[in-house]
Amino acid sequence: TASADPKAVLETADYVIHAVPVQFSRKFLKKVKKYIPPSTPVLSVSKGIETKTCLLMCELLEEILGSERSYAFLSGPSFAREIVEGKATAVVIASKNGMLAKDLRDFMSSSSFRVFTSSDVIGLEVGGAVKNVIALAAGMSEGLGLGTNAMAALVTVGCLEMQNLSARLGGKSSTLAGLSGVGDTFGTCFGPLSRNRNLGIRIGKGEKLSDIIKSSKEVAEGVDTAYSLAKLIDSTHSKSYRTDLKFPIVLGVNAILKGDITAKEGLTDIMSMPLRMRFEGKNME
Numbered sequence: 001t002a003s004a005d006p007k008a009v010l011e012t013a014d015y016v017i018h019a020v021p022v023q024f025s026r027k028f029l030k031k032v033k034k035y036i037p038p039s040t041p042v043l044s045v046s047k048g049i050e051t052k053t054c055l056l057m058c059e060l061l062e063e064i065l066g067s068e069r070s071y072a073f074l075s076g077p078s079f080a081r082e083i084v085e086g087k088a089t090a091v092v093i094a095s096k097n098g099m100l101a102k103d104l105r106d107f108m109s110s111s112s113f114r115v116f117t118s119s120d121v122i123g124l125e126v127g128g129a130v131k132n133v134i135a136l137a138a139g140m141s142e143g144l145g146l147g148t149n150a151m152a153a154l155v156t157v158g159c160l161e162m163q164n165l166s167a168r169l170g171g172k173s174s175t176l177a178g179l180s181g182v183g184d185t186f187g188t189c190f191g192p193l194s195r196n197r198n199l200g201i202r203i204g205k206g207e208k209l210s211d212i213i214k215s216s217k218e219v220a221e222g223v224d225t226a227y228s229l230a231k232l233i234d235s236t237h238s239k240s241y242r243t244d245l246k247f248p249i250v251l252g253v254n255a256i257l258k259g260d261i262t263a264k265e266g267l268t269d270i271m272s273m274p275l276r277m278r279f280e281g282k283n284m285e
Contacts, residue, residue: 010035015104021048023050026060029065038068041071041072041097042071042072048128048221049225056122056129057125072094072097072101073094075125075180076089076092076183118178120172123171127162130165130185133229135185135189139203140201142200143204150267154271155186157270157273161249199220203257226254230251249270
């Protein structure tokens with residue numbers, strides 16, 4: 001039964017599913033945390049990084065709701081409209097609590113909605129955040145008419161950046177080769193329902209970000225995530241570290257969104273990447 005009363009639904013819930021956009025999560029969680037019993041597990045389907053603190057959702061939830069509670073995180077290529085229409089979908093739930101992940105898998109799975117489990121919360125969270133920024137770049141490329149070859153190269157570089165950042169934060173590269181990394185990235189970069197891809201297309205065609213946001217009824221998490229990731233990369237790497245070579249997509253998209261450079265300038269710079277960068281190994285040199 002649906003209800004607008006958080007007390008009525010949260011106090012007796014077996015599980016709490018958190019789906020509030022990341023940038024609004026802190027305020028919302030502080031408002032409702034008194035209604036969530038300490039023993040009630042929380043599943044987050046929100047993807048991104050809090051701009052002010054650079055916290056992943058796994059860190060934000062623990063800070064507000066407590067570290068003793070069990071948490072799980074869902075990610076993967078999963079457009080809501082297709083799920084509602086009963087189209088085949090596969091996702092991953094990651095949790096430090098293996099039993100919780102399996103319970104949620106069994107609870108949520110159906111013939112058309114397949115849920116797999118993982119213990120790599122960091123890898124899943126990084127993949128779910130970075131893929132939105134990659135999708136902005138892919139959309140800009142499409143809006144500029146750069147072609148399929150350029151878009152494929154951009155997405156490949158973006159996946160390497162995702163892998164680099166995850167490794168830096170303690171995630172596993174194998175996680176990002178699966179549904180919550182490459183899988184979610186492909187869906188978000190090439191799917192017509194992708195909010196981030198569509199916003200990127202409009203930027204590539206010359207529209208101003210402020211005008212796009214005003215006219216949009218949906219939240220494109222990639223914008224705030226790009227700002228957050230740029231801050232996170234700066235705070236976790238020394239000044240002598242060539243972050244411009246390790247994270248050209250994330251930092252380039254951030255500069256475009258801030259208005260420091262145009263989409264054409266930014267993507268031209270990215271596509272003029274040094275020839276010593278590797279695409280067949282784990283990392284870019």
